[in-house]
Amino acid sequence: MRGLSRSLLQFVCTVLLGALLSASLVRFAPGYGMTEDLLDTRLSSLTPIDPAPSLSAYYVQFLAGYVRGDLGQSATLGRPVRDLVAERAPTTLTGVAIGLTLAWTASSLLSFTSLYSPALSLSLTAISAGILQCVPAGIVALLLFLLGWHSAPGAGLAAGILVYPRIAQYLMQLIAQAWQSPHVVHARAKGLTEWRVFLRHVLPVCAPQLLSLLGLSLILSLGALIPVEAILDVPGIGQLAWQAALARDLNLLVNITVLITALVTCSNLLLELCGNALRGEVR
Amino acid sequence: MNATLLRALRIVCAAYLLTLAAAGFLAPFAAPFRYETQFRDAIDAPASPRHPLGTDSLGRDRFSRLLYATRTSLLLAPAAAFLSVLLAASLGSLAGWAGGWLERLLLASADLAVSVPWLFLLITLRAALPLDVSPLVSLLFTFALLGLLGWAGPARVVHSSVRQILASGYIRAAQARGVPPFRLLFRHTFPNLTPVLTAQFWTTVPAYLLAEANLGMLGLGVTEPLPSWGSLLRELQGQAFSLAHLTTHLWLLAPLFVVISVILSCRFVWAARIDPTKVSS
Numbered sequence: 001m002r003g004l005s006r007s008l009l010q011f012v013c014t015v016l017l018g019a020l021l022s023a024s025l026v027r028f029a030p031g032y033g034m035t036e037d038l039l040d041t042r043l044s045s046l047t048p049i050d051p052a053p054s055l056s057a058y059y060v061q062f063l064a065g066y067v068r069g070d071l072g073q074s075a076t077l078g079r080p081v082r083d084l085v086a087e088r089a090p091t092t093l094t095g096v097a098i099g100l101t102l103a104w105t106a107s108s109l110l111s112f113t114s115l116y117s118p119a120l121s122l123s124l125t126a127i128s129a130g131i132l133q134c135v136p137a138g139i140v141a142l143l144l145f146l147l148g149w150h151s152a153p154g155a156g157l158a159a160g161i162l163v164y165p166r167i168a169q170y171l172m173q174l175i176a177q178a179w180q181s182p183h184v185v186h187a188r189a190k191g192l193t194e195w196r197v198f199l200r201h202v203l204p205v206c207a208p209q210l211l212s213l214l215g216l217s218l219i220l221s222l223g224a225l226i227p228v229e230a231i232l233d234v235p236g237i238g239q240l241a242w243q244a245a246l247a248r249d250l251n252l253l254v255n256i257t258v259l260i261t262a263l264v265t266c267s268n269l270l271l272e273l274c275g276n277a278l279r280g281e282v283r
Numbered sequence: 284m285n286a287t288l289l290r291a292l293r294i295v296c297a298a299y300l301l302t303l304a305a306a307g308f309l310a311p312f313a314a315p316f317r318y319e320t321q322f323r324d325a326i327d328a329p330a331s332p333r334h335p336l337g338t339d340s341l342g343r344d345r346f347s348r349l350l351y352a353t354r355t356s357l358l359l360a361p362a363a364a365f366l367s368v369l370l371a372a373s374l375g376s377l378a379g380w381a382g383g384w385l386e387r388l389l390l391a392s393a394d395l396a397v398s399v400p401w402l403f404l405l406i407t408l409r410a411a412l413p414l415d416v417s418p419l420v421s422l423l424f425t426f427a428l429l430g431l432l433g434w435a436g437p438a439r440v441v442h443s444s445v446r447q448i449l450a451s452g453y454i455r456a457a458q459a460r461g462v463p464p465f466r467l468l469f470r471h472t473f474p475n476l477t478p479v480l481t482a483q484f485w486t487t488v489p490a491y492l493l494a495e496a497n498l499g500m501l502g503l504g505v506t507e508p509l510p511s512w513g514s515l516l517r518e519l520q521g522q523a524f525s526l527a528h529l530t531t532h533l534w535l536l537a538p539l540f541v542v543i544s545v546i547l548s549c550r551f552v553w554a555a556r557i558d559p560t561k562v563s564s
Contacts, residue, residue, distance in 0.1 A: 014395050134546040136493050138500030138516065139539060146526050223400035227497050231520065245406040245503055253410055257403045264398050 014265045016063075018258045023062040071255045076247040081255045084240060091152050092225060092236035098156025099163055099221045100214075106160075107168040111175050115194045118176070125172045129165035137162050137224050141231035150232045155225060158232070162224040163217050170213055178202045208275035215268040222260055296548035303545060307353030314347035319508040330534040337534050339518055343508075349538055352510040356492060357545070359426040364487040366430030368437055368480050375441025376476070379449065380468060390442065396435035402497065404432060409503050418509040425504055429491045437483040444479045448472050485553030489546040496542055512542050 065072060071081035107125075114121035140158045144150070149157060178184060179202060187197045222238075229238035237256060244252040306313055315333075322328070322342040330337045336345035378389035408428055412421065448454060449472070457467055492512070498504035499513010500520060507514070515538035522528075522535050529535060 010391060010394070013391075014398070017395065018399075130550060131547070134489070134493075134543045134550065136496040136500065136516065136542065138497050138520070142520060146529075219398065219400050223402040226402050226406065227501055230501055241403060241406060242501055242503075245410040245501075248410050248414070250407070250411060253407045257399070257407050260403055261399045264400065268398055 008269070011262075011265050011269050015258070015262050018261050019062060019066065020059055023059045023254075071259075072251045074244070074249055074252040076244070076249040077252070081252050084252070085237065085256065085259060088235055088237050088240050091155075091234060092222075092229070092238060094152045095155040095159055095225055095229070095234070095236060096218065096221045098153055099159025099224070100217055102157065102160030103164040103167050103217065103221075104214075106164055107171045110168055111171050112198075114172065114175060114179075115198055118179075122172060122176070125168045129168045132161060133165040137227040138231055141228040145232055150234065152234055152236070155228045155232050155234045155236065155238075158228040159221045159224045162228075163220045166220060167213060167217050171210070174206050174209055174213075175202060178205050181205065204278070207278045211271040211275040211278070215264070215271045218267055219264050222264070293552055296551045300545065300548050300552065303353060303541070304357050306350060307355075307357050310347075310350040310354045314344075314350040316344045316347040318348045318351040318510050319343065320347070329532070335534070336537050337532075340521070345515075345534070345537070348510040349515060349541065352512050352515050352538070353541065355422065355505065355510065356495060356512045359422065360429075360488050360491040360495065361484075363426040363430035363433070363491050364484050366427070367433040367487055368484045370431070370434035371437035371441050371483065372476065372480055374434065375438040376445050376468070376472070378438070379442045379445025380472075386442075390439070393435040393438050393442075396432070397439075401432055402494070405429070405494070405498065406501070406503055408432075409498065416506075418506045421506040422509055422511070425495065425498065426491070429494055433487060433491070437480075437487065440479060440483060441476065444476055445472060448475050482553070485549065489549045492542065492546055492549075512538055516542065 069082060071085070073079070074081055074084060077084060110121055110125050113124070137158070140161050141155075144154050144158050184197060184201050184205075187201050188194075192200075225236060225238035226242055227238075228234070229236045230242040233239070237260070241253060241256045243249075244256065320343060322334075322338055322344070324342075325334065325338050326342045327340055328334055328338040328342075334344050334346065336349060338344055339348070374389055374393075378386045405428060409425065412424055416424070454467065454471060457471055462471070495504055495511060496513045496516055499511055499515075500517050502517060504513040505511040519535055519539060522532070
């Protein structure tokens with residue numbers, strides 16, 4: 001219970017701090033509060049100039065907007081940020097889901113191979129992950145674009161290719177370590193089959209770390225989707241963030257970043273709780 | 284893999300990196316032209332003895348630009364990695380050393396920094412940069428951002444290493460002998476952190492090279508006319524009409540080859556010092 005309240009407090013602090021940083025960034029950005037009228041001397045003499053609010057006042061406005069579900073207006077697209085995010089979130093979430101499924105499936109298959117041939121499995125992981133880790137995300141996206149995969153599943157495939165190396169390497173390391181632990185050696189010495197040892201003695205021990213890895217892979221795949229969606233021209237949140245960055249639409253950009261951070265923190269919190277429950281069960 | 288073969292490969296990779304770094308640093312002398320020199324009679328020219336990698340859409344020599352870009356990326360990615368590791372060493376050591384609320388605060392900050400998909404944060408901060416800054420400022424800002432945002436992961440590693448060192452027998456013995464805290468920190472703790480910090484530095488450099496390449500491909504990296512690997516890869520985006528076009532214009536892939544080979548070499552020389560096949564079941 002104490003752990004849960006601490007995690008919730010951490011989540012709330014993260015969101016509040018993230019919102020404060022974002023509000024500061026928007027408030028002090030070059031050109032904040034400037035309109036075309038102000039730049040034209042004829043018009044600016046006619047239009048009364050509203051003084052920009054202080055940071056604290058702006059932050060209160062910002063938070064009040066959050067509470068009401070109002071994330072402000074996109075300066076370049078002229079639409080509410082909430083609508084833009086809601087419109088594009090399903091595409092991005094589909095990409096993330098496809099990417100994570102592909103990456104985890106490939107990594108799990110390799111780790112299952114380690115039951116029969118550990119050296120081959122480790123070498124395969126080291127080579128495939130080592131090479132894929134050296135390729136920029138944009139290049140993977142460009143290659144898929146040339147192959148005609150410019151769609152949400154294509155973005156998912158690219159995210160999977162980009163997230164796979166981290167998952168595969170960590171998963172293999174984790175399983176290799178668990179495989180060497182005394183209780184597993186004892187179980188194997190007793191003559192249990194490899195699969196039984198793996199499912200009953202290796203997986204339960206690794207489960208909490210696997211959940212942490214799932215959280216990490218979510219962060220990685222969301223980050224990877226910015227260049228991927230931008231290059232594949234997939235209308236997701238990554239592409240929206242890129243367009244906002246190019247157009248210096250800071251209100252849109254910081255709101256996307258805060259929402260993504262809140263999503264990641266929330267999912268990490270849930271995974272941590274599941275991990276703690278599993279740890280208790282293993283003990 | 285055979286240990287001798289591994290060592291030989293490592294030497295080859297290190298030699299390759301050194302050669303490339305030397306070529307990059309000597310770019311003003313080694314490059315046939317300046318990176319911004321335009322040849323208006325040779326726009327988008329194919330590879331030729333005069334322009335070994337052809338020219339870009341503005342008629343600039345690609346080979347010269349690649350050499351200058353190598354200088355930019357190979358100088359600034361390690362500088363950014365150094366900044367990250369310096370921050371991580373300071374904050375991680377402070378957290379491990381001080382304990383209590385300061386440790387909790389610093390670790391919570393590290394957790395927060397790790398939980399933000401950093402490309403989102405990076406493009407947000409990069410977009411806040413005014414439009415009228417010079418290319419050099421944009422270059423320094425981009426790499427400084429990379430350095431400042433990448434402290435959290437290494438800081439956690441440094442923190443756990445400091446805790447381990449502080450719990451070790453020789454530190455207890457030194458404490459028992461009345462060694463002052465600062466001497467304990469600077470004479471007995473920091474020297475033992477060197478391998479951890481070196482490993483963090485050499486794993487961070489490829490990550491920053493990749494981050495710069497991605498930012499450049501998105502048009503949010505170093506601004507024109509200064510070349511970087513990212514901006515050269517962005518050019519590939521405009522030239523890659525089809526796979527068939529690329530196979531007949533292989534010189535367009537030169538920046539990609541350099542980026543991948545450098546990152547692979549960095550990883551091979553520094554990160555893959557442990558032979559994975561030796562981890563047996």
